[in-house]
Amino acid sequence: MVPSILRDLSPSSFNPQLVSIGPLHREDENVKAFEGQKISYLINLMSYIKSPQEEILESCMQKAYSVINKIKGCYIWTKAFTDSEIAEMMVMDACFMLGFMIEINSLLSENSYMGKQLQLGTIMHDLMLLENQIPLFFLDEMFQLTVMKLRSDISFIQLIKPVIVSNNFFKAKLKFDNVSFGTSDHFLSLLHQCYMPPDNIKKDYSTKIIHSAIDLDRAGVIFKPSEDPTWVMGIEVKQNRFPCLFWYWNRPTVTMPVLSVDDSIEFLIRNLIAYEQSFQTQGYVTSYSFAMNMLLKDVGANIDQTTTDPVPAPEEDHLNSSFNNDDPTGSLTDRVDDTDASSSSSDSPSQ
Incomplete structure (x- = not known):
């Protein structure tokens, strides 16, 4: 879970807006409406595979039960769930994620994303929250039981890569050559791996003064x-x-x-x-x-200073040369009169 000292600074940065993954935010009011859509993704995923849906679901549930203790070790449980509830939760969330990633992956789906386009970015962001994760080892197990039967030439990393790449906040491309995952890894930790320096870069842990x-x-x-x-x-x-x-x-x-x-x-x-x-x-x-x-x-501070500084006033001598202090219009009137007089004299015939 997120340390309270960080959560208190910005609670909304750690709470899902649309979809809950795993147990930690399952009871949040704003994510309950999406639970029905998860079922649609699960059904669509099963429909892609040329096997009885009951048989596929049964194999997924059996796999969840077989690794239930590993799954439990990946979370801090704030609410009690039975093994059956945990298994169903994990299978549902994993199948939703796989179905969602199939739809956004051009290698696997000819159709465009079936959900609302405004939801797409929100789901992508929700899948990266620290408290909204599913263990990658289990997601990979579900991948083997479902997507691999649909397309055996697609790797697990290829399937999940678009979600990771879409959350990259640097212009440079992410490199997945040395990416791997263990029991406790998830989407956020995978993005974190992509930000790690190569082994050939010298690491300096000394503390230095950084000037602005x-x-x-x-x-x-x-x-x-x-x-x-x-x-x-x-x-x-x-x-x-x-x-x-x-x-x-x-x-x-x-x-x-x-x-x-x-x-x-x-x-x-x-x-x-x-x-x-x-x-x-x-x-x-x-x-x-x-x-x-x-x-x-x-x-x-420099930008604020630049934008709030008043426009410099014209120099006083320049003002005095253009306007009379006692009569702001006097000097200008005199100049107009002088101009008219000059024009009249130049236009009059010579004697």
């Missing part, structure tokens, strides 16, 4: 986006060492990953940080967030 981007810019540091980063979250500093004469052309350069900023980025980062603080894993997303917070600490 404004201070670094004033000091001559250049900021550039990472075009093809080795590590999707990597921030690299390139320091060229040339004579001072060429300093302007060889200033330090900071290359950074490009973020895809939208409404979902806050809840994703909060859930990834909560995952890092709740499990024995490296806190790279936490470190990245801390670094970005330090870099941007003065930017907001």
